[in-house]
Amino acid sequence: MSTRSEIIRIGDELIRDKGYNAFSFYDIAKALGIKNASIHYHFPTKVALGIAVLDEQMAALEALIEKGVQKEPLDKLKDFFSIYIKIEAEGKICIVGSLASDLHTLDVLLAAKLKEFANRTLEWVTDIVKEGHEKGVFRLSSTPRDKALMIITNMLASLQLTRLTGGQDFNTIKDTIIKELKA
């Protein structure tokens, strides 16, 4: 765990906890017990750090997809859910939801990475839904892409809403998605 990777890790957590525009290099420096300027040694600009955070997330996503290629559709879907279960346990939100809110303030490079990440996620879930439908284990009343969008938006926003409505809303949503999907 190099300083560089620690900076990325903390930057990621801060984005998902407070939002891109609400965290500063000082927040990271303080957490690591180093000085503000040392962050700039590893990442010349805040945008560079943001891009590194997204690159890391993208790599993790690809790894998760790769790990599950041979699994059954329902288990693939559970892999997808596992991302949000972890985030929910942290009391944070997902990086797409966080950065999407700040979209119109983001550097064009960062915005492009974000779009790439969101579309890759959508592509993955669409494939899962499609496969499940073709194998006859998922019941669909719309196109795979539509259903994937519904599932992703349910997950993404339930992380944001659960922090407002309190309770177990995140978990009931997750369970209802599976229940409604099962053929």
Added chain:
Amino acid sequence: MSTRSEIIRIGDELIRDKGYNAFSFYDIAKALGIKNASIHYHFPTKVALGIAVLDEQMAALEALIEKGVQKEPLDKLKDFFSIYIKIEAEGKICIVGSLASDLHTLDVLLAAKLKEFANRTLEWVTDIVKEGHEKGVFRLSSTPRDKALMIITNMLASLQLTRLTGGQDFNTIKDTIIKELKA
């Protein structure tokens, strides 16, 4: 349209376009052709403005609810959708989604208002779903509250995602919700 209400209107737009932490009093002053300090005359602090924005949204919500009390459940639901249709046309996101992302940076008073607003919305949609189910026009495979949560999260996040995935995703999601609901 007093200056005060104009400030609220622009503040609201800025929050839903750039996020609470990314807009400044200067943005509003510039838009109105007045000076920074004049905003402080109407709203002593940024938090006070944020609260006024939420109060206004809450009043609009109550008015929309009131206007539709005698409508059929499906039409009530369409009233609910109309909120998001308008926002989508603006290329912005909803205020709950925007502020929820910034939750951990918000003043405690503002956070409380936000929770109130989110819960009032959830209550309304839950009632609509429940009524539709009781009247036999909506088909449910979960509790009214669960279904309401699914619908709200679909809407909330599709505004955020549509800005990333481009196309007509918002509209297809909206149509699919209605299709899946109809008994």
Added chain:
DNA sequence: ATTTGCCTATCTACTACATGGTAGGTACAT
């Protein structure tokens, strides 16, 4: 073996700027 020199990672100290907020004044209408 020691020197030379570069690379890494950090530091102190600084700049330029934007921010939210304040103080006090002015023009004007009721």
Added chain:
DNA sequence: ATGTACCTACCATGTAGTAGATAGGCAAAT
């Protein structure tokens, strides 16, 4: 003459980012 709505001018703070110094490690050249 009192309140409204705005102004100019200012302040304190926090921000991203820069410049230049230091200290240690490593490796090739002397």
